[in-house]
Amino acid sequence: MIVGKQKSIAEIREIVLPYKKLLVLGCGTCVKTCFAGGEDEVATLSSALRLSFKKDGRSIYIEELTVERQCEDEFIREAAVAISKNTAVLSLACGAGVQAIARRFANVPVLPGVNTTFIGVLEKQGLFTEECLGCGDCQLAVFGGVCPVSRCAKKLQNGPCGGSRNGKCEINPDTDCAWQQIITRLTALGQLDNLRKYNPPKDWRTSHAGGPRKLVREDHVI
């Protein structure tokens, strides 16, 4: 899933300040799961914004709506009427959702209310961890299902750096060293030999380094 975190009230206030009628638009998929932009967060943020403006003697009209997914046209359409009634949209979706809405409604300012942070998993209640950078050339088979691109702070492809200590990464004692995990897992799988092989420099063309990417599925294009 995509993991994000709601921006601070102060920053959101700043960006919505010019608008009198605001649609706070939630997304019911990833950002809902990470408590950044689902229905509950839409309600809480709207209430907080109203209180914040009222306190300063300003008024703002806020409408609240949450659609299933802001990154799919089918669901975006459900927001069309609400969007037409307001002067701006504060989207609590990930960056993709915000842009999908903006692309669809050319004349309405669409503002981000969430900082999109990573592709990750819910490791346990309240804890989300980064797992994938979308490099476009997945090599998890070699690394025992632990990604050195996203989970090693130096993206090392040929083994741990000299800072790996007690299973933790040199950058932070709270961060696991991906390479320790790779080695532990490959040892358990009896595949440690994977790591004797030299891994050549990664071809980053498939990653974001090659510019914005596109996926075309001819079989689905009509």
Added chain:
Amino acid sequence: MIKKYKPQITLFHCINAFDNCASLPVSTGGAFELKPVKMACSSMVKDVFLLRAFEAGADAVAVFVCPEGQCRYVEGNIRAKKRVNFVKNLLDEIGLSGRRLSLHNVECGDTENAVRILQQVLSDINDMGPSPAK
């Protein structure tokens, strides 16, 4: 004519912790106006309900939950505490002061303590003045 200001307190209470609002000496004609909100378990208190109480004009919001370790639903009161802390931070961010929101562990049937707590809340309001977002 400006209406005479009377502090308003919204009280969210878990019925297992406290369910005797009628016995509170403040219900009618007291020093403040009390808006009680009953909950079957304190875990039902959501962030937005707390904020909406302020939107509805509360000067302070108090949440009564069972003593820790005594929640009928195991951890409802712990959840409530975490949410209250989250909203306190939010109130600070807004500039409404987190002090206006408080959580209290109340032993079931201890009306005396409930009254004492509400008086403390009232005195806090008197310190801070009415909510600026009224």
Added chain:
Amino acid sequence: MKPESPSNLQRVLSDGKFAVTAECGPPRGADLEIIRRKGELLRGHADAVNVTDNQTAIVRMSSIAACVHLSAMGLEPVMQMVTRDRNRIALQSDILGAYSLGIRNILCLSGDHQTFGSQPDAMNVFDIDSVNLVHMVKVMKTDGKDMSGFDLVSSPRMFIGAAANPFADPFEYRVIRLAKKIDAGADFIQTQCVYNLDRFKEWMRLAREEGLTEKVHILAGITPLKSEGMAKYMAKKVAGMDVPDSVIKRMGGVPKGKAAEKGLDICLETIAALREIKGVHGIHIMAIEWEEIVGRIVETAGLSPRPVTA
């Protein structure tokens, strides 16, 4: 320097002599005098001088420039190069440039993460890792090709170094990693500072078992301790450093004014022990901002004068 002549360090090592290298950190400024002063302190005491590349991710005078200044003084530099700050295009271009300026030794590193440095807000690169870098320099040298396979007009023939940390985890993998660096093309290895001799010996034993000491020159890292505080700081704060409690205790066991002498004692004992270990072909002295001590260490350890190879 003649284009094809091997470096002094390479000659010392291939002559089977016990090598000494020392480290020199470039200044946080454009001052040439600081490099000159440090160079003078090291003159005659080391076969080559390592010049760090924005060590600990703090901006300093570039490694290449500082290497050139040392060369001009008649000292032989080892250019350190990290993959943190440059992508493969910049790395290759800098290697070509460095070689054209007379630099003959390179130490290939991935580099400390920028969160440690003075500019944690920087973007890092890590396009390739240190093993890839070793391989890249090796292919340039032996095949005369850059990474794209293009035939270089004239190829840089660097003496290639890599780092190894016998004290980092996971220990089992440390020797495999060493083997990878050697296979990729490393001619010499400089290790993390040795304070834990037992662990170092065990690592060397494993390296010998794998036949690695036959294929590469291992130079053991040495950093003289100045005080108990420094020992503790290294133990706790410096990533990948292993300073046993016994060493900290020895440093703390003497009055403050005598601590540096005690540090020197420990350092000399360590060097003596290292010279007994089969497969250790030299030492690399990293006297951080304490270059004046290097001469004394080398002389007292009986490693002076340095061989003349020319």
